[in-house]
Amino acid sequence: MLRKKIVTDIDACAGLWNSLIPLHNLSDLWEIRLCFHQHYRHRLHFLVFEDRNEIVGMIPLVYLAERDKYVFFPGEIWNGKTWLERTSVFCRRTEDLGYFLSECPDRTYLRYINGDQASSLAELDIDETAYLLYPPEFNFDLDLYYQRFVWKKLKAIKKEIASFLGPESSWHLNRLPDYDLLVEMNLKRFGETSYFHDSRFAESFRDVMHLLDRKGRLRMVSLQIGAETAAIDLSALFNGAYVVMLGGTHLQFPGIAKAMNMQHIEFACQNQVSKVDFLCGDFCWKKLWHLDPEPLYKYVSPELKREQERVSDELEKQLDVTDPVKEIGVLGL
Helix, strand or coil, rough: EEEEEECCCHHHHHHHHHHCCCCCCHHHCHHHHHHHHHHHCCCCEEEEEEECCEEEEEEEEECCCCCCCEEEECEEEECHHHHHHHHCCHHHHHHHHHHHHHHCCCCCEEECCCHHHHCCCCEEEEEEEEEEEEEEHCCCCHHHCCCCCHHHHHHHHHHHHHHHCCCCCEEEEEECHHHHHHHHHHHHHHHCHHHCCCHHHHHHHHHHHHHHHHHCCCEEEEEEECEEEEEEEEEECCCCCEEEEEEEEECCCCCCCHHHHHHHHHHHHHCCCCEEEEEEEECCCHHCCCEEEEEEEEEEEEHHHHHHHHHHHHHHHHHHCCCCCHHHHHHHH
């Protein structure tokens, strides 16, 4: 008979994670997750399922008191939702995943569940789309990759990149003090919608940067143009994959992100990485660069789903009242 228990001790949770979660993705590293937990400090709530004293399932949760919901550990929040992608749920048998999720607390919202683990469950909806590039598919040959583009579009992209990369430009790797400038540029561009608007996120990622640097996995790229640092991207290498996590661009150089994108893809081909993960976010450039879409999934507990539906219905009723076209129709004008 299955028994469920809740683990809240940080050391015990670390032991569970490190013994049960396979290291497929960068976000599977306990140390990465801990960088965020040390700043957010949400209450741990790891669900463990045992059968004859053998662990057969584990879902790593925390409780967000500020939003009254349970989410994946460590509960790093951006725009009201967790940010880290591809959280793995330990499940000895895939067919038990649905049951384990149903045993989560009433107010549970789990994002970015791996597609290979979740796509077979009808109760899971698509959350967002991740965008990746698989250099082995075109034999690490940039010319073959370029064939995905319409020729005129590719020519325009290359011309714009060339306008930035002149004699006064230079590339720099792992200039750690540039992190503060990355944060500053991101905040100037995106304001309250920036990841870094919450200082906890900014300091968590500072710790991530130092951790990756110590382990030799950091690839922080800065593009200098004259006296200005035009763009900075923070990326990482792990398990044969290259993950482009976040960055900042100088407002003085619109379009500079194209040069950064191309630099990442060139690096991936030169070093024959298995995949480049540009993460989620339905930004137009990801489709224009012909990246491969890959859905990630979410689990929303029945109570939260009903709550979301009520809010949606109320908003729709408000729109019905305030829509000027509908008001005109009612008044017969």
